Amino acid sequence: MEAGGHVPYAAPSRCTRRCGRLATEGGRCDEHRRKAWENRSANDLKLTGADRRRIRKEQLQRESRCRLCGSDVDLQADHIIEIADGGAPFDADNLQTLCQTHHDEKSKAERARRAIQRRSTRG
Known part of the structure; x- marks a missing residue:
C-alpha cells in the first residue's frame, strides 16, 4: 500500500484485439470496445x-x-x-x-x- 492507505492502480493493459492501443474498458481500446447491443450477457439470455x-x-x-x-x-x-x-x-x-x-x-x-x-x- 502507498502512504495514506491507497492501493495503486494496476498498470495499463493493451487492447485484447492486439492493435497496440491501451485498453479503456473490458480489455479493449475505444475503437474495439463492444457496442451495447453486441454479445449480450449470457445472464440476460437465460430462460x-x-x-x-x-x-x-x-x-x-x-x-x-x-x-x-x-x-x-x-x-x-x-x-x-x-x-x-x-x-x-x-x-x-x-x-x-x-x-x-x-x-x-x-x-x-x-x-x-x-x-x-x-x-x-x-x-
Whole structure:
C-alpha cells in the first residue's frame, strides 16, 4: 500500500484485439470496445427452468414429432434462431421440435458458425 492507505492502480493493459492501443474498458481500446447491443450477457439470455419446461410442453403439443426425421423419441423444443443470435425466446414461430440427435447436430453447427464468425471479425 502507498502512504495514506491507497492501493495503486494496476498498470495499463493493451487492447485484447492486439492493435497496440491501451485498453479503456473490458480489455479493449475505444475503437474495439463492444457496442451495447453486441454479445449480450449470457445472464440476460437465460430462460428459467420453468420457462423451458413450459415452452417445451407447449411446443410438443403443437408438433409431436421431429421436424427432420419424424421420430417421437427424445424430443426437444428448439429455437430456430437461437436466443444468442437474437431469436425470440417465447415466439412459437421461432420454435421447432427436433429429436435429440438432430438438436445436437444443429447446436454443434451453430456453435461452429459463431466461432468462425468471431474469428473473421477480429482485427
